[in-house]
Amino acid sequence: DAGVTQSPTHLIKTRGQHVTLRCSPISGHKSVSWYQQVLGQGPQFIFQYYEKEERGRGNFPDRFSARQFPNYSSELNVNALLLGDSALYLCASSFRQGATNTEAFFGQGTRLTVV
Amino acid sequence: KQEVTQIPAALSVPEGENLVLNCSFTDSAIYNLQWFRQDPGKGLTSLLLIQSSQREQTSGRLNASLDKSSGRSTLYIAASQPGDSATYLCAVRLGNTPLVFGKGTRLSVIA
DSSP: OOOOOOOEEEEEEEOOOEEEEEEOOOTTTOEEEEEOOTTTOOOOOEEETTTTTEEEEOOOTTTTTEETTTTTTTTEEEESSHHHHHHHHEEEEESSSSSOOOEEEEOOOOEEEEE | OOEEEOOOOOEEEEETTEEEEEEESSSSOOEEEEEEEOTTSEEEEEEEEEEESEEEETTTTEEEEETTTEEEEEEESOOOOOOGEEEEEEEEEETTTTEEEEEOOEEEOOO
């Protein structure tokens, strides 16, 4: 069974451009979350979706947006890219929300470099 | 606000040594705690999940313990190998909230 898949794996963009990152969760998982990880730090929460509804948003500017599709895949969009947006973007999927046995599984990440 | 701290930030040990990585958190009302492994530039691999009602979990050479009352978890790695070299991240979850991560411990196992 396939794990969490993210595309693309690497991306180079210019300041001011727009980027779309994609994530396919594990089959049967209905919850998708996005995290940003800069070098030397732990991942920081950006968005959480469950059953196609936004269930949480981290402390990120409005340039960041996301959505979840009927097949539970998800997109993360970032507008007006800044140099500081350069990071590893991680997608996590889980079967459900709010249970003590909710285990998160992560994809391999998308390395975004803004020049 | 939940804060997660991992000590030490980096650790270098000779092959074969047993070692302990530490994780502490400020809000003891957690639902669960997960330990992850991350290789350089890669995603996170889930190692162990400990639910709030559990005291420990084991997988092969790994054993994780949880003490909610003191806000601490430890990851014990037995008979370390060079292939264990990676960054180990601890993350906690409160109810429906997302995971809150520590900054990780960077482990080097020297052959």
